[in-house]
Amino acid sequence: MGDDFEDVLQAVGPRLRALRRRRGMTLADVAAATGVSESTLSRLESGQRRAGLELLLPLARAYDVPLDDLVGAPPTGDPRIHLTPIHRHGMTFVPLSRWPGGMQAYKMIIPGTGTPPVPEHRTHEGHEWLYVLHGNLRLVLGEHDLVLPAGEAAEFGTTIPHWLGSADGKAVELLILFGRQGERAHLRARAR
Secondary structure, eight states, rough: HHHHHHHHHHHHHHHHHHHHHHTTHHHHHHHHHOOOHHHHHHHHTSSOOOOHHHHHHHHHHHTTTOHHHHHHHHOOOOOHHHHOOETTTTTEEEEEEOOSSSSSEEEEEOOOOOOOOOOOOBBSSSSEEEEEEOOOOEEEEEEEEEEEEEOOOOOOOOOOSSSEESSSOOEEEEEEEEESSOOOOHHHHHHO
C-alpha cells in the first residue's frame, strides 16, 4: 500500500492544476473562493506541499466536485450521480452540472398550488435558456406575458425583469441553462 499511497499523493497537485485550468481560473480566483493563499495553492499544485483535508475540502467546494475527484479515489462501483436539490422561492432546482462559473444546467420544478401565483419580477446578471418538459409555464418577461406549454423554449437576458411560474396552478417541470456572466447557449449545425 505504501507505493500506491505515495502515487496518489503525488498525483493530487497535477490534478488540482489541471482542474483549475479547465475551469479557466487563476490562482487568485481560487484563493478568493477558498481563503487559501495563492502561495499555498501554488505549492500544492507543484507537489511541494501535501494536501490535507483542511485544504482539500474548500477546494472541492470551490470547484464543485466530490473530494474523491481531487485525490483520484478509485470508483466505488456506483455509477449514479447523486443530485442535491436546492429549494428557493417555493421552487426546487436540481443542479445537473458541476462547473462553477460558466454555464449551469438545472431541472426546475414549480409545484402545483391550485391557483396561479401573482408574479414577482426579478432581475439579475446573466442569460437564461429554458425548455418546458411538463405543464404550462407562465413567463412574464418585461411587458410580455407568455404561456409556454410542454415542448416550447425561451431565451432571454436576466437583466430584463422576469418571473417564472405555473400558468394554471398545476406543477411545471423545465430544464434551464443559465450563464451568470451573460453566456449564451449556441447551436452549431454541421454541413451536409
